[in-house]
C-alpha cells in the first residue's frame with residue numbers, strides 16, 4: 422500500500438482539506454483542451470463569468486473507497502459523468518465526454534492516493550467534479566468559455582459512533598419549480614435551500630423535507646438526498662417526479678433491494694398524509710449512503726416510522742449491502758466498480 426498522510430480519519434468531518442492535485446480542462450473556440458493536473462487550488466476567472474452572475478454551473482459528488490486488499494474503487498463514476506451531461510444540456514453548457522470524466526477522476530485519485538483513507542476507517546476520498554461558465558460576458562446568455570475541474574478531499578465516516586435515525590420537518594418552501602431545474606445538479610438549486618435548512622436545524626431537525634412544488638401533497642426530497650420508504654409488506658418505495666434530483670445511490674439501492682434482498686421495488690407517488698404505509702424510511706445520497714429517518718414533522722405532528730432511536734432491519738441490511746459493494750467486500754453488479 423502507498424504511504425498514507427497522517428490524518429485522524431475517525432475525527433474527519435465533511436470539510437475541505439486541500440490535497441496535492443486537481444484536474445482542470447478549458448473549453449474555448451468550440452472544444453475542450455487536453456486537460457491537466459495542477460497543484461494550484463485557485464481559479465483565475467473573469468469577474469464577468471456567467472457562473473458568478475447567472476448560476477451557469479453544475480457539479481457532481483462521488484467517492485473513492487479503499488478495499489481490504491489496498492486497491493482503490495470508484496463507485497459508478499460513469500453515472501455521475503452522464504448526469505453531469507444532463508445538467509449541462511439543461512443550462513446550455515458544453516458536455517464533458519463520459520470517458521474523459523472517468524479518466525479525470527482516476528487521475529485525481531491516483532495523484533492524491535496518499536489521501537485515500539484506509540479500509541475500515543469509514544472515511545473516504547470525496548471527489549467534486551464541477552463545470553462552470555467563464556470568460557467576459559455581460560448579458561444573460563451562455564458563457565463564451567467553460568472550465569471543467571475535479572478536486573478531492575478526504576471526508577470522515579458520516580455516522581460517528583454508528584448509524585442512528587434523525588428527524589426531519591416538512592418545509593413550506595420549495596426547492597425547485599414543477600418544470601424547473603430540480604432534476605439537474607446545478608448550483609442554482611442550492612442557495613435557496615440554505616434558509617429552509619437553517620430553519621429546520623433551529624427547530625431541532627436534521628434538515629427539511631420538500632414536497633412537490635405543484636400540489637404540496639407528495640414527498641420529493643430530504644434536504645439534498647432522495648427519500649425511500651419500506652412498506653409494511655416489505656416493498657422498497659421511492660418517489661417519482663421530474664423535479665427530484667435522480668440520485669445514483671437511490672437507483673443503486675433499488676437494484677440492491679431487488680437483486681440482493683429479493684424485494685419488490687416501486688418508483689411512484691408518496692403522499693405526505695399516507696406515511697402510515699411505511700414501516701421504515703430513509704434518505705439516501707453519496708455522503709451518507711443512507712440516513713435512517715426517525716420521524717417526519719408535518720403540520721405540528723411528528724410521524725414516527727420504525728423508531729426515533731433504533732435503525733430498522735431492512736434499512737440496515739440495505740446500508741450494509743451497498744457499503745459492502747462499494748468497498749469490494751460484496752460482489753458488485755457488472756459495471757458498478759471502476760478500479761483506479
Ligand SMILES: *Cc1c(COP(=O)(O)O)cnc(C)c1O
Pocket residue numbers: 482606642644645646647666667668669670671705706707708
Ligand atoms: C446529489 C444529490 C442527491 C444524491 O445523489 P447521489 O447521486 O446519490 O449522490 C439527492 N438530492 C439532491 C438534491 C442532490 O443534489
